[in-house]
Amino acid sequence: MNRLPLHQELYLIAHDDDGKALIQRPSLRLGLAGAVLLDLTLSGRLSVTQGQLAVYDRTPIGDTVADSLIPAILNDRANRDLKIWIKQIAEDIYDRTCGSLIAAGVLTKVNKRRLGMLAQTRYQPVNTTAAVRARAGVRAAADRREEPDAHCAALCGLVGVLHLESVLYIDQPSSQLIGRLRTIAGEYSRSVQEIVATVDLLIGEAAVAVYR
Amino acid sequence: MQPQETVERFGYRQELRRGIGLADMVFYGLIFMVPIAPFAIFGEVYRVSKGMPALAYLIGMVALLFTAASYAQMVRAFPLSGSVYSYAGRGIAPPVGFMTGWAILLDYILAPTLLYLMASIAMNATVPAVPVWIWLIIFVIVNTVINLRGIRMTVSLTKMMIVVELVVLALFIMVGLWAITQGKGHGFSLDPLFNSDRFSMSLVFGAVSFAVLSFLGFDGISMLAEESKGGSTQVAKAMRLALLLAGVLFITQVWVAALLVPDPAALLSGEDNGTAFYDIAAIAGGDWLSNLTSVATAVSWGLANTLVAQVGVSRLLYAMARDRQLPAFLAKISVKHSVPANATLFVAALSVVLGVWMANIEDGANLLVSLISMGALIAFIVLHVSVIVHYLVRQRSTDLWSHLVMPLIGMAILIYVVINASILAQWLGLIWLGIGALILVILYAMGRRPNLSGFAQQGSTPTS
Numbered sequence: 001m002n003r004l005p006l007h008q009e010l011y012l013i014a015h016d017d018d019g020k021a022l023i024q025r026p027s028l029r030l031g032l033a034g035a036v037l038l039d040l041t042l043s044g045r046l047s048v049t050q051g052q053l054a055v056y057d058r059t060p061i062g063d064t065v066a067d068s069l070i071p072a073i074l075n076d077r078a079n080r081d082l083k084i085w086i087k088q089i090a091e092d093i094y095d096r097t098c099g100s101l102i103a104a105g106v107l108t109k110v111n112k113r114r115l116g117m118l119a120q121t122r123y124q125p126v127n128t129t130a131a132v133r134a135r136a137g138v139r140a141a142a143d144r145r146e147e148p149d150a151h152c153a154a155l156c157g158l159v160g161v162l163h164l165e166s167v168l169y170i171d172q173p174s175s176q177l178i179g180r181l182r183t184i185a186g187e188y189s190r191s192v193q194e195i196v197a198t199v200d201l202l203i204g205e206a207a208v209a210v211y212r
Numbered sequence: 213m214q215p216q217e218t219v220e221r222f223g224y225r226q227e228l229r230r231g232i233g234l235a236d237m238v239f240y241g242l243i244f245m246v247p248i249a250p251f252a253i254f255g256e257v258y259r260v261s262k263g264m265p266a267l268a269y270l271i272g273m274v275a276l277l278f279t280a281a282s283y284a285q286m287v288r289a290f291p292l293s294g295s296v297y298s299y300a301g302r303g304i305a306p307p308v309g310f311m312t313g314w315a316i317l318l319d320y321i322l323a324p325t326l327l328y329l330m331a332s333i334a335m336n337a338t339v340p341a342v343p344v345w346i347w348l349i350i351f352v353i354v355n356t357v358i359n360l361r362g363i364r365m366t367v368s369l370t371k372m373m374i375v376v377e378l379v380v381l382a383l384f385i386m387v388g389l390w391a392i393t394q395g396k397g398h399g400f401s402l403d404p405l406f407n408s409d410r411f412s413m414s415l416v417f418g419a420v421s422f423a424v425l426s427f428l429g430f431d432g433i434s435m436l437a438e439e440s441k442g443g444s445t446q447v448a449k450a451m452r453l454a455l456l457l458a459g460v461l462f463i464t465q466v467w468v469a470a471l472l473v474p475d476p477a478a479l480l481s482g483e484d485n486g487t488a489f490y491d492i493a494a495i496a497g498g499d500w501l502s503n504l505t506s507v508a509t510a511v512s513w514g515l516a517n518t519l520v521a522q523v524g525v526s527r528l529l530y531a532m533a534r535d536r537q538l539p540a541f542l543a544k545i546s547v548k549h550s551v552p553a554n555a556t557l558f559v560a561a562l563s564v565v566l567g568v569w570m571a572n573i574e575d576g577a578n579l580l581v582s583l584i585s586m587g588a589l590i591a592f593i594v595l596h597v598s599v600i601v602h603y604l605v606r607q608r609s610t611d612l613w614s615h616l617v618m619p620l621i622g623m624a625i626l627i628y629v630v631i632n633a634s635i636l637a638q639w640l641g642l643i644w645l646g647i648g649a650l651i652l653v654i655l656y657a658m659g660r661r662p663n664l665s666g667f668a669q670q671g672s673t674p675t676s
Binding site for chain 1: 232240362366367432435436439520523526527530534543545546547548549550551552
């Protein structure tokens with residue numbers, strides 16, 4: 001089975017089996033936006049140096065969400081700032097990632113009624129395989145059972161900054177585990193480090209924003 | 213070049229979506245200032261101004277219009293969503309920024325305590341069976357839960373709150389004027405604005421230090437600088453408009469209230485003046501108006517204003533802690549709820565301890581008012597200095613009116629207000645600054661020189 005893109009794996013990690021988000025949308029959106037940029041970076045289409053994006057290769061990587069970004073970045077010549085792009089991507093990334101997972105048959109739409117009255121729509125995993133697989137890689141890297149590759153290391157970094165460590169079920173204090181996850185990401189390329197650090201910074205700024 | 217295009221010069225980018233218009237910025241400033249703020253402190257302002265509260269508010273408004281002009285200059289120079297902390301740090305030097313941030317922290321960190329206390333006093337006036345300290349704990353718990361759940365002001369909620377407050381204010385003014393025409397009170401007079409028998413410069417400026425409190429929060433508009441549709445020009449205009457609007461509303465309501473004071477001599481002597489406004493409302497319209505004004509005060513101070521004040525203090529604590537000028541735990545946020553959890557809990561704990569303490573000591577609320585005003589006044593004085601240093605000394609500006617005369621006038625008024633503030637407030641303000649200076653020395657000794665995020669010093673790279 002082919003590996004899912006980072007943003008899709010992160011989406012699955014950040015939701016429970018009922019499709020309920022484990023963290024608030026403002027933080028999750030920023031994490032997903034960082035994940036799309038990491039997908040492009042790890043596939044050699046993009047690099048980040050001192051907060052500036054540079055496109056190296058416009059060949060599609062086979063992910064509709066990530067592939068739509070390259071022309072958008074190339075068209076906006078004046079704006080190559082990583083922070084601005086993460087914020088721009090974050091505006092609709094949640095819905096786009098969810099849509100791409102539905103299109104891939106990983107999620108399915110479920111209509112429910114809360115307390116038998118209030119209509120509620122959830123997007124639940126068709127089965128738990130994809131989510132378990134995504135979590136397993138991060139867990140193995142955090143447990144030091146496997147040497148992570150760049151994809152897994154980037155995912156570790158995002159799981160760390162989004163404080164999603166509880167889904168790994170590792171018997172370690174949270175702060176220690178988050179530190180370990182961030183260290184794993186920090187051992188990889190400069191671009192990965194910069195994107196993860198910028199997501200972390202923007203999550204902090206979003207938390208103290210005047211208006212959401 | 214448009215002012216907003218200059219963000220990049222300071223290692224920053226225009227990051228937030230520019231989506232907030234002039235009206236929404238003015239509404240934000242008003243909700244921060246609370247259009248019915250004088251309801252809660254009318255008795256004390258009346259006492260210290262010797263029955264001229266309208267004059268105290270008028271001078272306060274004029275003084276702060278000069279401060280708004282200096283804010284406008286600094287927002288234009290550094291179009292960032294910051295506070296006086298970042299403007300002084302960038303306009304003069306990072307250590308000055310730290311000391312200014314430390315001074316304004318006195319305002320920001322104590323503001324929630326005062327808001328809770330005033331709201332509790334207002335609720336106690338309506339439901340006397342429940343003591344002030346219990347109301348205070350209820351307000352702190354409710355607000356902390358709201359804040360920790362990530363619920364905060366939205367543009368539409370701000371508008372709704374403002375409309376409700378203005379309706380209550382309009383009701384009070386209409387009923388108050390009707391009561392005066394019916395022979396209640398002392399009839400129309402100019403005394404609340406100017407009474408030659410009681411007037412003295414030092415007395416009125418002493419009262420201004422109190423009245424200034426009601427205007428605090430207009431500076432919160434600068435936090436929206438990066439989201440402003442019209443850039444720094446719109447921020448400046450919004451500050452001026454919000455101040456003028458608030459000033460007109462404050463002067464009108466205290467004027468009407470002053471004309472209805474049942475026993476001016478007793479109020480001037482300072483006997484139990486915490487509920488003076490609600491007592492006046494009862495005389496003008498009956499118990500329903502008294503209850504309406506006290507509940508409106510409780511809701512606007514205890515809920516609406518604390519929501520925005522909490523954002524203000526969290527941003528300042530977060531910014532200073534992220535710059536390693538305050539303990540790192542204050543910069544820690546809850547990703548799950550997207551809130552600055554530690555800063556919120558810290559302010560809640562401080563508010564309970566200080567609030568209950570102040571509720572049980574004589575003149576506790578007035579002491580808080582003095583301290584908050586003192587912190588803000590000191591920070592605003594430094595803001596004026598920042599304009600002079602940045603434009604005149606560094607940029608060699610030839611616009612002497614905007615970059616020298618205006619800041620000097622604003623500074624002179626504020627210094628005069630500080631000189632005439634209560635001695636206790638002056639001492640406590642000095643002690644607070646002394647502690648700040650000590651921390652600054654310790655930071656230097658530990659090799660942690662104050663350095664603002666994105667602030668590029670010569671020969672160094674911007675820090676994140």
